[in-house]
Amino acid sequence: QVQLLQSGAEVKEPGASVKVSCKASGYSGRNYGISWVRLAPRQGLEWMGWSSAFNGNTRYAQKFEGRLSLTTDTATATTYMELRGLRSDDTAVYFCARDPGYTPQGWFDPWGQGSLVTVSS
């Protein structure tokens, strides 16, 4: 079965960048994408962006345009999420999740275990 394994927790200063990885296993096809969703303290889930495992196409939520980069290493089935210009309100748990098909749909299954990113001086 498909599993997503994320990198560990990070602590960053305001203004810095963070890069979180998400490695997929248990699936040989490439007809899916990886979405990134975050959960900030006392907030709800928020979709950030999507990267296609098929052709590397990306789509970003308007809120994160210019600050977010999603890249995919097809050789290792690993997707990377880089968020730049970190602010304190970027403190959150960041999840990757598989979204089947060639465009994002909101059909997230399975999810990675989550990576806590703390932004603090």
Added chain:
Amino acid sequence: QSVLTQPPSASGTPGQRVTISCSGSSSNIGNNHVYWYQQLPGTAPKLLISRNTQRPSGVPDRFSGSKSGTSASLAISGLRSEDEADYYCATYDDSLSGPVFGGGTKLTVL
């Protein structure tokens, strides 16, 4: 504010049936499938309902989804203490060109 509207809280006693609503518009729920997620404390969200009404393998049939027009609902029957969690609806929004979530509903089993 979330694009999809959910009640912030819901509650019920063991054995009861509870429903959680999710309200949207013609650019999201009205034109796309709805998905429901359960997030237990300290864990990653889990897919509960896909494509409005479908239960993935392993999800108990106590959970059911429905959709009508620009609204959707999640029903949980035979409520159990382990159902205490946050529940989120999600769908694709044609205007925003991406998935959107509801604000989440915290379910308490009394």
